[in-house]
Amino acid sequence: MNKQIILLPGDGVGKEIMEAAKVVLNTVASEFGHRFTFHQHAIGGDAIDQYGTPLPEDTIKACHNADAVLLGAVGGSKWDSLPAHLRPEKGLLGIRKSLGLFANLRPIKGFAPLLHASPLKEEVVKGNDIMIIRELTGGLYFGKPSERRDNGNAVVDTLSYQRSEMERIIDKAFQTARLRSNHLTSVDKANVLESSRLWREIVNEKQQDYPDVTVEHLLVDAAAMKLITQPTQFDVIVTENLFGDILSDEASVLTGSLGMLPSASIRTDGVGLYEPVHGSAPDIAGKGIANPLGMILSAALMLKHSFQMEVEAAEIEEAVQQCLEQGYHTADLKIAGGKQVSTKEITEIVVENL
Amino acid sequence: MNKQIILLPGDGVGKEIMEAAKVVLNTVASEFGHRFTFHQHAIGGDAIDQYGTPLPEDTIKACHNADAVLLGAVGGSKWDSLPAHLRPEKGLLGIRKSLGLFANLRPIKGFAPLLHASPLKEEVVKGNDIMIIRELTGGLYFGKPSERRDNGNAVVDTLSYQRSEMERIIDKAFQTARLRSNHLTSVDKANVLESSRLWREIVNEKQQDYPDVTVEHLLVDAAAMKLITQPTQFDVIVTENLFGDILSDEASVLTGSLGMLPSASIRTDGVGLYEPVHGSAPDIAGKGIANPLGMILSAALMLKHSFQMEVEAAEIEEAVQQCLEQGYHTADLKIAGGKQVSTKEITEIVVENL
Ligand SMILES: CC(C)[C@H](C(=O)O)[C@@H](O)C(=O)O
Numbered sequence: 001m002n003k004q005i006i007l008l009p010g011d012g013v014g015k016e017i018m019e020a021a022k023v024v025l026n027t028v029a030s031e032f033g034h035r036f037t038f039h040q041h042a043i044g045g046d047a048i049d050q051y052g053t054p055l056p057e058d059t060i061k062a063c064h065n066a067d068a069v070l071l072g073a074v075g076g077s078k079w080d081s082l083p084a085h086l087r088p089e090k091g092l093l094g095i096r097k098s099l100g101l102f103a104n105l106r107p108i109k110g111f112a113p114l115l116h117a118s119p120l121k122e123e124v125v126k127g128n129d130i131m132i133i134r135e136l137t138g139g140l141y142f143g144k145p146s147e148r149r150d151n152g153n154a155v156v157d158t159l160s161y162q163r164s165e166m167e168r169i170i171d172k173a174f175q176t177a178r179l180r181s182n183h184l185t186s187v188d189k190a191n192v193l194e195s196s197r198l199w200r201e202i203v204n205e206k207q208q209d210y211p212d213v214t215v216e217h218l219l220v221d222a223a224a225m226k227l228i229t230q231p232t233q234f235d236v237i238v239t240e241n242l243f244g245d246i247l248s249d250e251a252s253v254l255t256g257s258l259g260m261l262p263s264a265s266i267r268t269d270g271v272g273l274y275e276p277v278h279g280s281a282p283d284i285a286g287k288g289i290a291n292p293l294g295m296i297l298s299a300a301l302m303l304k305h306s307f308q309m310e311v312e313a314a315e316i317e318e319a320v321q322q323c324l325e326q327g328y329h330t331a332d333l334k335i336a337g338g339k340q341v342s343t344k345e346i347t348e349i350v351v352e353n354l
Numbered sequence: 355m356n357k358q359i360i361l362l363p364g365d366g367v368g369k370e371i372m373e374a375a376k377v378v379l380n381t382v383a384s385e386f387g388h389r390f391t392f393h394q395h396a397i398g399g400d401a402i403d404q405y406g407t408p409l410p411e412d413t414i415k416a417c418h419n420a421d422a423v424l425l426g427a428v429g430g431s432k433w434d435s436l437p438a439h440l441r442p443e444k445g446l447l448g449i450r451k452s453l454g455l456f457a458n459l460r461p462i463k464g465f466a467p468l469l470h471a472s473p474l475k476e477e478v479v480k481g482n483d484i485m486i487i488r489e490l491t492g493g494l495y496f497g498k499p500s501e502r503r504d505n506g507n508a509v510v511d512t513l514s515y516q517r518s519e520m521e522r523i524i525d526k527a528f529q530t531a532r533l534r535s536n537h538l539t540s541v542d543k544a545n546v547l548e549s550s551r552l553w554r555e556i557v558n559e560k561q562q563d564y565p566d567v568t569v570e571h572l573l574v575d576a577a578a579m580k581l582i583t584q585p586t587q588f589d590v591i592v593t594e595n596l597f598g599d600i601l602s603d604e605a606s607v608l609t610g611s612l613g614m615l616p617s618a619s620i621r622t623d624g625v626g627l628y629e630p631v632h633g634s635a636p637d638i639a640g641k642g643i644a645n646p647l648g649m650i651l652s653a654a655l656m657l658k659h660s661f662q663m664e665v666e667a668a669e670i671e672e673a674v675q676q677c678l679e680q681g682y683h684t685a686d687l688k689i690a691g692g693k694q695v696s697t698k699e700i701t702e703i704v705v706e707n708l
């Protein structure tokens with residue numbers, strides 16, 4: 001297969017880890033006879049520095065014509081004092097919205113050799129495997145009005161959703177539950193928010209279409225507790241944008257290794273943007289020590305969700321797993337009796353394992 | 355001192371634990387020569403059953419004339435199918451708003467004999483002592499509009515704040531930080547929400563008035579992670595209503611014993627409502643096995659925050675601590691080599707320790 005892939009390295013360690021993902025993807029391409037064509041564009045602080053905007057038109061256009069997008073990371077204190085519309089994050093929010101990537105998939109699954117680094121007791125996290133599905137283009141992130149009022153003496157943000165926006169993400173969640181263990185946890189704040197009450201109604205309506213899937217409703221505050229007390233009780237979780245932001249980051253600590261976690265932001269036709277969960281880590285940028293495995297696993301998600309290359313994706317995932325089992329790790333991780341290596345070295349080891 | 359205290363036992367285990375708090379308060383009163391007069395009123399599902407509304411006028415009036423209010427718990431699946439304005443939680447939200455209780459204090463501090471029940475590793479939670487200060491009468495909880503639109507095909511909720519509402523809670527937080535270790539963490543989502551940007555501005559402005567307090571700004575998603583990975587790095591946390599709801603419940607798991615945690619909801623003149631963090635637990639209601647210690651510790655918070663009875667409050671806290679050290683616990687807790695006792699028995703032990 002022939003695929004056009006846009007690379008948006010962004011800020012901090014973005015460039016280094018993107019390079020690693022490219023190396024891995026090229027290996028997969030030659031092994032399986034695919035052709036991946038890469039086009040690199042600017043986003044975030046990098047784009048601000050070069051073009052004065054976190055999301056240049058050129059980048060948007062390229063992404064719209066691509067089969068998939070890989071993103072490194074955006075942000076850094078360097079741009080923190082800029083006005084809101086000129087901050088690196090606006091680039092990320094803008095490209096999600098522009099491409100209509102309404103479904104954010106955040107698989108939370110630890111690697112056995114790293115589980116010891118979890119702040120949770122081993123017996124609590126053992127076997128933990130959660131898929132968080134977060135609505136990504138609605139809610140408080142994009143609702144209008146979002147403004148100061150009354151001479152700056154008041155402020156409003158708006159949590160707004162179309163029924164259709166809720167329906168499509170909830171459908172996606174039911175479908176995902178079917179591919180896993182047929183259990184869906186829907187998280188809302190229906191005892192307070194009208195939007196949550198509509199959300200819950202739609203989940204209950206949709207359940208008629210998926211009678212094989214069992215549904216549990218959980219309030220967001222209760223979910224924030226249960227994720228820590230009984231993480232293995234969850235399988236697929238679906239929730240709106242801001243709750244998903246908070247809960248998916250909270251859940252990421254279960255695995256003990258934020259640097260390993262990938263994410264996918266997709267829409268119905270399969271076009272998607274793939275990025276690691278970790279940030280741009282400006283403090284270690286350029287030192288060649290960043291952990292590229294979250295980025296590499298994000299590339300694997302791309303193969304799976306955008307290109308239907310299940311086998312290729314699984315091979316990358318196994319190569320990463322093997323690499324950890326062989327004891328290799330970057331500076332952010334620890335493996336007893338293991339060997340700390342650089343970004344380049346760990347990438348080579350993954351490639352050898354392919 | 356002579357104090358009028360309103361008791362709102364509410365639903366589920368509310369009645370049993372309220373009875374326990376009363377016994378303890380009466381003991382303190384006779385020991386210290388105070389006079390506490392109790393008036394019991396209905397709220398939540400109990401009020402719905404009796405009066406057809408979760409917050410009768412009579413209850414509101416009584417609370418407005420009182421020195422402080424103790425609340426047990428509200429809610430239960432029995433009332434889940436009622437329309438939103440007739441749900442037990444509306445009673446709780448209504449009384450907070452009506453009394454203007456803008457500051458919710460949630461101390462998160464584990465008891466050594468119970469820490470083993472935390473899902474977190476002991477070395478992660480050891481020494482953990484956090485005070486979460488949550489804004490309680492603004493934000494998405496009360497913002498208008500909050501409604502269906504477009505024939506039910508769309509929905510909005512509104513996150514709205516007055517500058518003055520932010521100022522008073524942030525002042526409270528700085529003052530609280532001064533009484534502890536002079537460190538304040540302010541949590542917001544300033545990279546997305548306009549309300550968070552105003553919040554952050556006000557925190558920075560206010561810091562000029564409290565130069566002895568150091569301030570850290572943290573995004574809510576990062577805070578949700580750090581609460582689990584490095585809980586002992588926090589001292590006082592201040593945040594808006596919904597973030598506070600989620601983070602305070604999340605933080606409660608650190609201690610390993612939700613049943614022990616008290617909360618205070620207060621306003622500037624000291625009038626306050628005090629309730630345990632746990633819910634109404636309808637499954638064990640009426641069995642005489644509920645844990646009354648969260649309620650008893652809430653009564654201690656009342657003595658401290660509403661009545662300036664620091665010594666009396668400390669005495670209750672020590673009596674509870676002793677009781678656990680002696681190995682006594684209710685069915686929801688475990689202490690190795692300890693003895694499980696009933697609601698009544700554990701209350702008597704606390705009283706003996708006073
Ligand atoms: C950078 C920020 C705007 C973003 C979000 O809140 O969506 C990030 O936290 C994420 O989860 O991808």
Ligand SMILES: CC(C)[C@H](C(=O)O)[C@@H](O)C(=O)O
Pocket residue numbers: 191192221443446447599
């Ligand atoms: C019952 C509910 C409305 C309430 C809230 O969200 O404030 C509760 O979760 C709490 O934290 O006291």
